[in-house]
Amino acid sequence: GRADERRLQRASDAAFAFLDELLSGFDTFARKNFTDRPIRLGAGIDKGWVERGVQGDAVHNLELDVNGDPVNCASRLQEYSKVVKMRFNWDASILVASPFAS
Numbered sequence: 001g002r003a004d005e006r007r008l009q010r011a012s013d014a015a016f017a018f019l020d021e022l023l024s025g026f027d028t029f030a031r032k033n034f035t036d037r038p039i040r041l042g043a044g045i046d047k048g049w050v051e052r053g054v055q056g057d058a059v060h061n062l063e064l065d066v067n068g069d070p071v072n073c074a075s076r077l078q079e080y081s082k083v084v085k086m087r088f089n090w091d092a093s094i095l096v097a098s099p100f101a102s
Contacts, residue, residue: 012047012101019043023093041093042085044077046070047101073098 023041030039050068077096085094 008047015045015101016097019045019095023095027093038091040085040091042078042081043093043095044074044079044081044097045095045101046073046077046098048073 023043026041046069048068048070050066050070052064052066054062055065056062077098081094081096084090084096
């Protein structure tokens with residue numbers, strides 16, 4: 001209902017704000033520490049339900065794993081950010097968002 005929509009909207013707004021801060025902060029860090037060459041980030045974001053859990057055991061490394069269609073879509077969008085960057089010759093970090101994420 002409406003409460004779920006508002007909760008999802010707040011989560012979406014928070015995610016975009018976080019990514020904006022991350023990309024801006026990274027660009028500042030890169031300009032300060034890598035003065036001889038530009039280093040940029042590419043990111044993708046989607047929205048939807050995902051499954052998370054810990055994989056591994058006492059013998060193997062434990063790691064957090066996140067699975068679902070939004071994870072796969074975000075990964076593809078991150079790869080697509082490289083194409084967009086090259087096509088438009090942008091010298092900046094870039095975020096590619098699915099239409100469902102906004």
